[in-house]
Amino acid sequence: MLSSQIKSNEIIFGSCNKDLLEEIIFYGIGLGADFVEIFIENTDNSSVLAEEDFITSVSPSFGRGAGIRIFKGQKDGFVSTNDLTKHGLMRSVSQAIEMLDITDNKREVFNGLNKHRDYSLSKKKWINEVPSIHEISEKLLVSTKSLKKNNKIITRKGSYSRNLQEVIIASSDGTYVSDIRLHQTVGLNVIASDAQYRSSGSRRFGSSGMPNEFRLWDHEKAANDVFESSMNMLYADYVDAGQMPVVLANKFGGVIFHEACGHLLETTQIERGTTPFENKLNEKIAHESVTAIDEGISEGSFGSLSVDDEGMEPEKSVLIEDGILKKFISDRAGELRTGHKRTGSGRRQNYSFAAASRMRNTYIAKGEHSKEDLINSISEGLYCKSMGGGSVGATGQFNFAVEEGYLIKNGKLTSPVKGATLIGEAKEVMPKISMCGNDLELAPGFCGSISGSVNVTVGQPHIKVDSITVGGR
Amino acid sequence: MNSREITTQISKAADFLNLKKWDYGASFSNDYSVQVDKGEAKQLKASQKQILTIRVWNQSNLVGITTTSDISESGIKKALKQANIASDFGNKNESTEFSPLAKDPIKVKEVRKRNPVGIKKLLTVLREAEVKLLESHESIKSVPYNGLSESFFERVYANSEGAFRSYSKSQAALYLYARAEEKNKKPRSSGSVKLGYGADDIDIESCIKEASNKTISHLNYSSIKTDKYLICFSPESFLTIINAFSSMFNARSIIDGVSLSNKNSIGEKLSTEALNIYDDGLHEKNISSTPFDGEGTPTKRLCLINRGRIENFIHSESTARIFKTTPTGHAGLGSKVSVSPDWIVVEKSEENFDLKTSLDHSTYEGEFVYIEELNAIHAGVRASQGSFSLPFDGWLYKNGNKISIESATVAGDIKYLLKNIINIESSQELTTSGISPHIWVDELSITGDA
CATH class of the missing domain: 3.30.2290.10 (PmbA/TldD superfamily)
Structure with missing residues (x-):
């Protein structure tokens, strides 16, 4: 008797929580909310760090919490809490209602939750299938050992992180969903040094929903890539600043599109009035060689989802087709405030953030050229083989660092250069992407924005930008 | 509970x-x-x-x-x-x-x-x-x-x-x-x-x-020619740079081999003798102050640069033991304990030494670039190599006029920057990340128009 009382009065993962969730939603609607959404999560994470030939950090963490969002008109109130009892959740609903100062008597209708869509059924075994700390540690140590290829490598690091997130999403439109998400990422970093010269190299790999992926990761190839990159850059000169054509490599080169354009196609930017593309739907915003896609469905990709954080299955959204703007990336609030239909892109770092329109796997589609075609077409320019991080400013200007770059002279790659930063504005650069290669590849990354840090994939084939500002010395 | x-x-x-x-x-x-x-x-x-x-x-x-x-x-x-x-x-x-x-x-x-x-x-x-x-x-x-x-x-x-x-x-x-x-x-x-x-x-x-x-003030803007310029850092932008390269004073970073400093760098001359830098988490103006760090060590004022030379590193318990000193109140709490600065205070020493005190951002009539705010620190700073290439908001001052710079980056090397400080203005300004006066640097590369 006591046991069943406790169960009915708090969220229990793995149990049916429908009655309690409906009671809480009814409570919110009864108090005058137009819409009530409950997002509940239970996490089980761990990370391991190997430095040189030792494991120097093992950090497990676990936790749980709820985010409750109430809409009234276009306003929303969001309350997050670690208290998953009925009392705690009701209190959060009351707090959100009170914040919104809801006083009218209009009441929306809530017909109860729909049939449970349980995406977690086949995923419950994942926690037992992911590698153990012992197994992770052994492979990381082998990886850092592989980085020790000469005495110029002075720092070697390997890091692994695993995030297992179990979620329940319920809302007053009947949405009732459960899911389990698994993300694993592993990275290798080195610093090389010789007298006054220093360079670094890094690579990151990641997957979603594939418990065995870390075991299959080719650490030797990764170590070779990182080592070669650091050696190539060790004696590199600083690049001369200037305006020049560039070729951006595939995979993580896609960060340029992510930062320069992708963010400006999120409805949160329309809400703020900070995107130059707001009224450009069905207009040409990029070179006709550019088709760009955002989707959450590529199996195993770092930004893939079975269902977004608002309970909608992700769709494949063609954002730009042959240079024409076709679609924005939208969430529930985006649809409400801008009219753009949801795309299954409502995402958040965790329960303490309200979902927002965010990219998933975002890439420029492949074209018809070879990498050599692109490089051969440039008499003097820059080849950006590996990109660092980047950001986009409030008025659309972007910048990102080139981690590994080479000068192009007379259609050939020549000397390595360091210190380059690519600077521009999306609406000026997009029409200058004149050639796309046929070698599309994706790379995992983390994107920080209004709803926290989320896993994403960036990608592209090799692309040529006819002219861009390169910051240097 | x-x-x-x-x-x-x-x-x-x-x-x-x-x-x-x-x-x-x-x-x-x-x-x-x-x-x-x-x-x-x-x-x-x-x-x-x-x-x-x-x-x-x-x-x-x-x-x-x-x-x-x-x-x-x-x-x-x-x-x-x-x-x-x-x-x-x-x-x-x-x-x-x-x-x-x-x-x-x-x-x-x-x-x-x-x-x-x-x-x-x-x-x-x-x-x-x-x-x-x-x-x-x-x-x-x-x-x-x-x-x-x-x-x-x-x-x-x-x-x-x-x-x-x-x-x-x-x-x-x-x-x-x-x-x-x-x-x-x-x-x-x-x-x-x-x-x-x-x-x-x-x-x-x-x-x-x-x-x-x-x-x-940024409405009247223009592009800037790519070149080397005399630079005046606002208090906020100078503190941003110091924080971005704080691994120079960080014992954890030194042990990990990702700092420009090493165990023997105490006493190394980095800058003009007129420069003093402290980490002062308990400063009365620091609204975010915390009285102890993640390991329970009391927070305290610590001199990082004294008369242009490295005076102290910041420590956790374990790094302090390795360096045979005492913890400084800068530790986190983790499996591997991180170390980070609290609140940086930049000061000019009492003597002017070799400073060009005629350089004052409010009166100087020669040409210089005023860097108001540095952006995209996570993307443009390579702390382990000492280099930076950062977009900024600022103005070009020329012939007594100032015009906002449309879009540009400043690039350089932190050790070069510190060595080439040619003036530290007298009055300090309070920012959200610390206190600093305006700092003048002889020449840094600005990328604008080619």
């Missing part, structure tokens, strides 16, 4: 699991924030958060750790068990101990904890601020990034040898980031951030005025 009850609970559970040595850090917070959009409430947020990090030492004195938001009896037991399992993988090459200063008295500033003003008042204040900012100039069309928040939190550190510290405080923040548009010109944006112990302490009028003035 309050902090004393948590300590008791951990102690009991540790006894049950036969764990003799443990410590923990916990934080509990309640946060409230509002955003507005053209006079209407946009998003109102409240959150209640609790985080507990437990470390345990196993019989081989190896440390394991776990972090959780589940501070129930079962959550604490689970955390201890997980930490115990993790201790099997503890770092055998670098031991961690309790801070020898974890029971030393702490300097607690006068408690300036405010009561919540509530969401409704936050909303009213922010609405009024937005209206005033929009009315301050016809070109300011929106305030796309804005927010007013208040936070109330408690932090605790305790260990199995009886150390117990806690403090609670409040903090509020207002940010207003305006966007100005004029016909046939690119939109321009700038803003201001103000902190206070509570929402009522924030100087809202000055935040509005500063956001407005900064935004308007």
Whole structure:
């Protein structure tokens, strides 16, 4: 008797929580909310760090919490809490209602939750299938050992992180969903040094929903890539600043599109009035060689989802087709405030953030050229083989660092250069992407924005930008 | 559960699991924030958060750790068990101990904890601020990034040898980031951030005025020719650079081989003898001050650069032991303990030494670039190599006139920058990340137009 009382009065993962969730939603609607959404999560994470030939950090963490969002008109109130009892959740609903100062008597209708869509059924075994700390540690140590290829490598690091997130999403439109998400990422970093010269190299790999992926990761190839990159850059000169054509490599080169354009196609930017593309739907915003896609469905990709954080299955959204703007990336609030239909892109770092329109796997589609075609077409320019991080400013200007770059002279790659930063504005650069290669590849990354840090994939084939500002010395 | 009850609970559970040595850090917070959009409430947020990090030492004195938001009896037991399992993988090459200063008295500033003003008042204040900012100039069309928040939190550190510290405080923040548009010109944006112990302490009028003035001052803009320029760093931008390269003073970074300094760098001359830099987490103007770090070590003022030379490194317990010194109050609490600065104070020494004191940003009539704010630090700084290439907001001063720079980056090397400081203005300015005067640097590369 006591046991069943406790169960009915708090969220229990793995149990049916429908009655309690409906009671809480009814409570919110009864108090005058137009819409009530409950997002509940239970996490089980761990990370391991190997430095040189030792494991120097093992950090497990676990936790749980709820985010409750109430809409009234276009306003929303969001309350997050670690208290998953009925009392705690009701209190959060009351707090959100009170914040919104809801006083009218209009009441929306809530017909109860729909049939449970349980995406977690086949995923419950994942926690037992992911590698153990012992197994992770052994492979990381082998990886850092592989980085020790000469005495110029002075720092070697390997890091692994695993995030297992179990979620329940319920809302007053009947949405009732459960899911389990698994993300694993592993990275290798080195610093090389010789007298006054220093360079670094890094690579990151990641997957979603594939418990065995870390075991299959080719650490030797990764170590070779990182080592070669650091050696190539060790004696590199600083690049001369200037305006020049560039070729951006595939995979993580896609960060340029992510930062320069992708963010400006999120409805949160329309809400703020900070995107130059707001009224450009069905207009040409990029070179006709550019088709760009955002989707959450590529199996195993770092930004893939079975269902977004608002309970909608992700769709494949063609954002730009042959240079024409076709679609924005939208969430529930985006649809409400801008009219753009949801795309299954409502995402958040965790329960303490309200979902927002965010990219998933975002890439420029492949074209018809070879990498050599692109490089051969440039008499003097820059080849950006590996990109660092980047950001986009409030008025659309972007910048990102080139981690590994080479000068192009007379259609050939020549000397390595360091210190380059690519600077521009999306609406000026997009029409200058004149050639796309046929070698599309994706790379995992983390994107920080209004709803926290989320896993994403960036990608592209090799692309040529006819002219861009390169910051240097 | 309050902090004393948590300590008791951990102690009991540790006894049950036969764990003799443990410590923990916990934080509990309640946060409230509002955003507005053209006079209407946009998003109102409240959150209640609790985080507990437990470390345990196993019989081989190896440390394991776990972090959780589940501070129930079962959550604490689970955390201890997980930490115990993790201790099997503890770092055998670098031991961690309790801070020898974890029971030393702490300097607690006068408690300036405010009561919540509530969401409704936050909303009213922010609405009024937005209206005033929009009315301050016809070109300011929106305030796309804005927010007013208040936070109330408690932090605790305790260990199995009886150390117990806690403090609670409040903090509020207002940010207003305006966007100005004029016909046939690119939109321009700038803003201001103000902190206070509570929402009522924030100087809202000055935040509005500063956001407005900064935004308007960028309306008349032009591109800048790529070249080397005499540079004046604003206090905020100089502090940004110092913080970005703080690994030079960080013992953890030195041990890890990712710092430009090494164990023997104490005494190394980095800059003009007129430059002093302190880390002063307890500074009376530091609203975010904390009286102890993640290991319970008291926070204190520490000289990092004295007369242009490296004077001290910042330490955790383990790095201090390796360097044969005492912890400095800059540690986090982790499986591998991080070390980071608190609040940087840049000062000019009493003597002018070789400074060119005629350089004053408000009176100098020669050509120079004024760097108001540096952006995209995460992308443009290579701390382990000493190089940076950063976009910035600023102006080109020429012939007594100033014009906003349309879009440009400044690039260089931190050691070159410090060595080429040619003036440190006399008056210091308070920012959200520390205190600094304006700093002049002989020549740095600016990329604008080719």
